[in-house]
Amino acid sequence: MSRIPQPEVYVEPQQPPGGVERPRLRSTAAAFTSLMALAATSLVAGPTVAAAPEGPCALPRTPAHHSLGLDTWNASYPRPDHALDAVMIFLSFPDSRPLTSPAELAADHFPATSGFYERASYGKFRLRAHSEPRWLEMPYASTAYGIRRDWDPKRRKAYMRDALSVADPLVDFSQYDVVYLVADPDAPGVDSDATKVVNFDRPLRADKTDISRVVTVFERHPPDRNVLAHETGHVFDLPDLYHRPVDGKGDWDTYVGDWDVMGSQFGLAPDLFGWHKWKLGWLDRRQVRCVAPSGTSLLTLEPIAAEQAVGGSAGTRLAVVRTGKNTSLAIEARGATGNDGHTCTEGVLIYRVRSEAASGRGPVEVVDTHPRSEACWEQSVYPPLADAPLGIGETFTVPGERTRVEVADRTPTGAWTVKITTGA
Known part of the structure; x- marks a missing residue:
């Protein structure tokens, strides 16, 4: 049995599950051509919220302990963007x-x-x-x-x-x-x-x-x-992502499962979420795609744990859909590489971010795109979320958000071709 994670000491309506659509697979070339045509009709207007220096999808930092807002840095913490x-x-x-x-x-x-x-x-x-x-x-x-x-x-x-x-x-x-x-x-x-x-x-x-x-x-x-x-x-001002039951009993890993070391130190895919990497200064604006609030966007997501090529162009690592003043949907690819080398599933992961939620109170919640199935029973800290990522040919509409994510294919280099439709 794994030891229950230890929370840090401080000095101070649920949506119904969505379903995965598995359309009849077309050839890779045909799927890509079709999606490129759709992307050409995308709207490019940004969300109707104030733009931060990091872009219109950067949530504001709030008074919440370890807030995941990233328009400013809390100077009382060292920022790990240097040695x-x-x-x-x-x-x-x-x-x-x-x-x-x-x-x-x-x-x-x-x-x-x-x-x-x-x-x-x-x-x-x-x-x-x-x-x-x-x-x-x-x-x-x-x-x-x-x-x-x-x-x-x-x-x-x-x-x-x-x-x-x-x-x-x-x-x-x-x-x-x-x-x-x-x-x-x-x-x-x-x-x-x-x-x-x-x-x-x-x-x-x-x-x-x-x-x-x-x-x-x-x-x-x-x-x-x-x-x-x-x-x-x-x-470095990152929050606890696990859920601590009021009575100390029950499952602690219902928010993010295996998908970030701030949720569980025993996770199969413990690399930090792309949102955390953005906050810490490891992703820049070129690697974060702010998705328009209405329209269709096509992008290629590099796995968040994959190495960056020295001197190469920076590929997109994180897509963000702003859903409110303090809320966003984040979309990233997870593959068996780097810190995620022992993951039992690969694909496109979707999660909600709330900058007003304090550490341990659900600042991040992974969206389960396969709510009726589980995976990796012998290894996962929380099997219901072990198969949360979308696979090739699957489409998922996020409950309550008017956002649909479709995974078209995977490139020879391991990146994922994704279509995101918002405002539908």
Whole structure:
């Protein structure tokens, strides 16, 4: 059984399912010619909403925690559009002798986490990890801090202050953008479910540097897959995409299933959604197609996880249909490559984005284009969404949105030819 994902600590009418149409397949050449003719009649007027610098389909950032609006960047978070430095600090306790070395624990997470982000960003972002070589002993026993999933705020704050206090004489915090506090996984008071990002309402200060947030790592050895990639996403202002049931029971993966590491660290296709990549600065305007609110558009979508050719032209990675002041439909291709190399299905994925929805409250919801079927029972974190993408020859009308998506074919290079009809 997979461990239930741990939410970040904050300092602060459903549509009926749609159906897939599977028309009788024409030849690839005939389908493409027909769609090109339709595309020539497309309307090109933009949505009747104010245009942001990123274009008319960029949603505004709202006060919601980790808002997915991207007309502006929240300057309290480091933006990963250049190389950033991270430090791993290893904490032991008087009541336990570590059974593993700091080097072994560092190797649990790096270079895997750096590799995840280098692939996700198409090489535009490098996370450079620096590890302290020794254990730093905390002043109190591990059991004294009450470490657990829903941690008492006073005990959590005491843990943070003690950790930074023992590290400050050896670590120059002014040199780092990201701080990982890694606890001895074998100490009796350490709970692996407590791994999370902690935001401070008032920054702590060390080396004349404000520390606004840290990643507290309590993982087992070896750790859960992609867990640090998930937590690091919060450091860059990305939200939790899973659904936490009110009573803690039930399925946590109903919003996005396997399709983004911010939903599940165990996902089969954990690469970040194209919307996230746009927000983080890894996709530019040339790679995002704002679809007109009425008409028919034909485009070719490169798989979101595929590498970008060095010096080559930037292909379209994301199509966006603006549906309201704070809402959009996003359309992208997912293929078995890069971070998505272990996906069990390929095709064109559709999802809703809400910039007014806070982290953990459904800022992204994948549209299930095959609501009556499931896939990958033995591997998927949520089989009902494992077959969410549209395949070749399939057409889907998004419930309540007057938007129809048709997948015509796949090019020899692996891109997908897609027709999007809006306002119908």
